[in-house]
Each structure stands twice: as structure tokens, then as C-alpha cells.
Amino acid sequence: MKLDIEFVRKQFPALKSGFTFFDNAGGSQIAKPVVDRIQDYLLNTNVQLGASYEISQKSTQRVQDANVFGAELINARDASEIIYGSSTTLLLRNLSQSMVKTFEAGDEVIVTDCDHEANIGGWLQMQEKGIVIKFWKTNTETINLEIEDLKKLLTPKTKLVALTHASNILGTINPIKKITKIVHEAGAKICIDAVAYAPHRLIDVQELDVDFYVFSLYKVYGSHSAMLYGKKELLLELPGINHFFIGNEETAYKLQPGNVNYELCYGYIGYKDYLESIASKHFPDTQFSSFREKAVAANQLMVDHEEMLAKRLLDYLNTKSNVKIIGKKSFSKTERVPTISFVVEDRISSEIVEKVDPHNIGIRFGDFYARRLIETLDLEKVDGVIRVSMVHYNSLEEVKHLISIFETIF
Ligand SMILES: Cc1ncc(COP(=O)(O)O)c(C=O)c1O
Structure with missing residues (x-):
């Protein structure tokens, strides 16, 4: 069973605009309910x-x-x-x-x-x-x-x-x-x-x-x-x-x-309404005995979908010899969420993000108020990391599009 991404995206009216929201760790879009x-x-x-x-x-x-x-x-x-x-x-x-x-x-x-x-x-x-x-x-x-x-x-x-x-x-x-x-x-x-x-x-x-x-x-x-x-x-x-x-x-x-x-x-x-709607959409014949059971079932689908997105982006970044992923290089459900940060050799993070901005994709650079970590990793001098933070309503097409833009930049 896969997450019905069209159904999901319809619950987030902001996604209709066509803008790609990849700054979700900064703030997600709001569910219509x-x-x-x-x-x-x-x-x-x-x-x-x-x-x-x-x-x-x-x-x-x-x-x-x-x-x-x-x-x-x-x-x-x-x-x-x-x-x-x-x-x-x-x-x-x-x-x-x-x-x-x-x-x-x-x-x-x-x-x-x-x-x-x-x-x-x-x-x-x-x-x-x-x-x-x-x-x-x-x-x-x-x-x-x-x-x-x-x-x-x-x-x-x-x-x-x-x-x-x-x-x-x-x-x-x-x-x-x-x-x-x-x-x-x-x-x-x-x-x-x-x-x-x-x-x-x-x-x-x-x-x-x-x-x-x-x-x-x-x-x-x-x-x-x-x-x-x-x-x-x-x-x-x-x-x-x-x-x-x-x-x-x-x-x-x-x-x-x-x-x-x-x-x-x-x-x-x-x-709660949103999570329940995901459960009933994907498991119409299941008799759930509690909200918790529905939420567990819905979350499982979300996690699987996020895994697919994260793997695609990480696989791509891992092929680039000039990219350093700041965090775990591969995805594992128990060890990682799809918040992916990296730096590019000899480049300033802000310069790369500014080149992505005109493509109607929201990614971000900086220290994200985890200033001490950026200092520990000695990354202030490159304007911190480039962060792509995905959630379950992002689509594989959006990830592929971002990768195609990255290809033109580094
Ligand atoms: C990990 C983490 N903790 C805490 C906060 C602060 O949250 P709030 O804006 O609700 O104070 C943020 C915000 O970006 C965050 O990413």
C-alpha cells in the first residue's frame, strides 16, 4: 500500500500554487481541516x-x-x-x-x-x-x-x-x-x-x-x-x-x-481529522478500534513515502564528488528524517540557494538557529548548510525537478 499523494496534496490548499515547498523544517503547510x-x-x-x-x-x-x-x-x-x-x-x-x-x-x-x-x-x-x-x-x-x-x-x-x-x-x-x-x-x-x-x-x-x-x-x-x-x-x-x-x-x-x-x-x-481521512481513504475496509490505530496506519504510509523521497535525493547527492552531506549519507527509518543538509566544495551555501530561488522552489541556507552545531562543524564561513527539508506531501516529481536544477548549478 502506497500513500495516495494526490489525495494528500488536495488536503493542503497551498500546494495548488505549484510552488515547491522544501523548507518544511522551517514550517510546514497547513492541512485544510x-x-x-x-x-x-x-x-x-x-x-x-x-x-x-x-x-x-x-x-x-x-x-x-x-x-x-x-x-x-x-x-x-x-x-x-x-x-x-x-x-x-x-x-x-x-x-x-x-x-x-x-x-x-x-x-x-x-x-x-x-x-x-x-x-x-x-x-x-x-x-x-x-x-x-x-x-x-x-x-x-x-x-x-x-x-x-x-x-x-x-x-x-x-x-x-x-x-x-x-x-x-x-x-x-x-x-x-x-x-x-x-x-x-x-x-x-x-x-x-x-x-x-x-x-x-x-x-x-x-x-x-x-x-x-x-x-x-x-x-x-x-x-x-x-x-x-x-x-x-x-x-x-x-x-x-x-x-x-x-x-x-x-x-x-x-x-x-x-x-x-x-x-x-x-x-x-x-x-486528527486529517490523519483519520488518510486512514479511511487507504484502508476503507479496516475496522480501527481507536484514533491511535488510525494514526499509526496513516503515519506508516507517510514514512514510506518520505523514505522514497529522501533516498532519491541522497542517492543523487552521493553521486556528486563535490558535495558533502552533513549528516547520515543514507536513509534508515530509525536513524534519519528527510531533512537533508549539505555543502558544496569551494562554494558558499547562500550563492547556491539564491540560484534555486527563481525556480519557485523553497530551499534554504544557514544555521537554522542551531548556531552551535554550525560552529562545531566549522561551517559559518560558507554561510552554513544548504537544507532541503521534505515531508510526506512532497512528490517524487518535485524531488526530480530540484535535482535537475542542482545539475545546472553544481
Ligand atoms: C529543532 C527546533 N527546535 C525548536 C525550534 C523553535 O520552535 P519555535 O519557533 O516554535 O519556537 C525550531 C524552529 O525552527 C526547531 O527547528
Whole structure:
């Protein structure tokens, strides 16, 4: 069974324009059912939550439903473990602001040099309170975060390890379940940035056993907002950063000063509609017993399709003697997402991307806010990497077209 790419593309109205979107790790296109729900919210239930009148009751229910869906999507135990916010960066800042109050001077936090700065900067600020920050550095030969290096950094004082599920530059998937086990055995907690992973794989936070897990909805076919998961028992322990009268048991609201954007939270249930439509389109005779089963089936098709796209581009790049792929050179479902970065010998990355721009194809160069990784790899001087980031709605024709353009440039 193959993904019906025509069916998929029809769910993303922006794709009709003919422009090729290959900057999806920057932000994906939005699925139509998400837009429909945002519109429905704004046109029919756009009132303040929590009042006794009927429309307010309905809007309150709708925003609560968004939390229920969030929990279903990532297989959290409970809707109270889902915290929406305007961005991953902000959610992580809020989390660190709260968490630092539970740490003591001399406690240690481990961050990486290959994360987006969103999962580094907030933790670094803890230094002002005497928290010691240690860097888990990318091995420049393997271009991986090596687990042996992490083990050397863990001490009885380590309180938290913060790292990415997949690098937004390398596309490499880190073995989070294995790493989480090691971190827990050392008595620390783990916080995962899944922004570059979530557009490609269905998430199961219980299986991973992570403590905190965050991603941006605007990169997972939704609108400009984000979702943070935290284990309920840990959220209950965290001090709030909202108004003093917001109760500690309000696990989400106490970490959401200024509250959430109602229509965007509710709108994201449209992603559930989208995944369900893929399942029923491809498996009309299957009796699924839960949304999760449908999502698993839909995601499998997406992953297979992405694998085909990634292999085509990687195969091409591997034939070019002047191209250096920054990350794994071949595709494997467990080790890579189709975010593919490279540099071209003796060329500046910006110069190549600018030559692609006139062809109505959106690719990109730079450090993608993973500045420290680009510095570690000594790539600032070539304007960082050229990144082609694909998702399941991209077609093989688009990849072939891009390759034909590359052929004229390097
Ligand atoms: C891996 C990764 N983490 C975090 C972020 C920050 O996300 P947000 O824009 O929602 O703050 C990005 C954005 O590009 C990212 O790629």
C-alpha cells in the first residue's frame, strides 16, 4: 500500500500554487481541516472561556478537547499533561523559569551543541542562579551525539538533560528511549525538543518514558503554536509562573501566563481529522478500534513515502564528488528524517540557494538557529548548510525537478 499523494496534496490548499515547498523544517503547510476548525471557532464560538452562558461553555469545551486530542496524538496518559503555547521557544523558557526554582546552586544541567537554541538558551540562563551547565558535544568525526560522552557528563548532581529528538540540520534521530533510560538511572530528568521529529513520526511519550517533550504545531501541519508534554507528577511539583491565585493543580495554566490562543488550539484537532481521512481513504475496509490505530496506519504510509523521497535525493547527492552531506549519507527509518543538509566544495551555501530561488522552489541556507552545531562543524564561513527539508506531501516529481536544477548549478 502506497500513500495516495494526490489525495494528500488536495488536503493542503497551498500546494495548488505549484510552488515547491522544501523548507518544511522551517514550517510546514497547513492541512485544510485545521483551517476549517480555526474558522469555525472564530465564526461561532469566539468568546472568553469559563463563563456560564452557553457559547462560553462550548468554547471552553472546545479548548479542553484540544488538550484531549494532544494527549491522544502523543499517547500521553492524561489531557492535563498537555500544555499549549505560542512557540516551542516560549514553552521551554516558561518551563526553565519554573524548574529553576526547584534547583539549588551547584545542581547540573546538560545541554547539547547540536540543538536548536530554543532547547539551550533557556537552560543556560539558569547559570545566573548558580546552576552548572555542561555541554554534550557532537563528535566531529561521527557527527553524532555519542552516548559514551553523555555518561561521562552525568553526575549525582545532574538534574536535567535537554536534547533534541532529531537534529533540524543533520536529520539524525537520537535514540531517545535508550538515552532516557540512562538519564533516569543517573537520577535526572530529560527534556526533549521534538520539533524536527514530530512532522515525520507518530510520538509515544509513554513508550519513550520522557519527562518533558515539546514540538511546534506549525511544523506539523498546524498553525503557529506549540505543544509541551510533561509527566503529570512532575508538573504537579513545578511551581507556577502565572498569577498567584492560579492553583498548583492547574498543571497547564500555571505554566501559561497570558493563556493560550483558543482558536489555534481548537483548530489543531483538524490534524486528527486529517490523519483519520488518510486512514479511511487507504484502508476503507479496516475496522480501527481507536484514533491511535488510525494514526499509526496513516503515519506508516507517510514514512514510506518520505523514505522514497529522501533516498532519491541522497542517492543523487552521493553521486556528486563535490558535495558533502552533513549528516547520515543514507536513509534508515530509525536513524534519519528527510531533512537533508549539505555543502558544496569551494562554494558558499547562500550563492547556491539564491540560484534555486527563481525556480519557485523553497530551499534554504544557514544555521537554522542551531548556531552551535554550525560552529562545531566549522561551517559559518560558507554561510552554513544548504537544507532541503521534505515531508510526506512532497512528490517524487518535485524531488526530480530540484535535482535537475542542482545539475545546472553544481
Ligand atoms: C529543532 C527546533 N527546535 C525548536 C525550534 C523553535 O520552535 P519555535 O519557533 O516554535 O519556537 C525550531 C524552529 O525552527 C526547531 O527547528
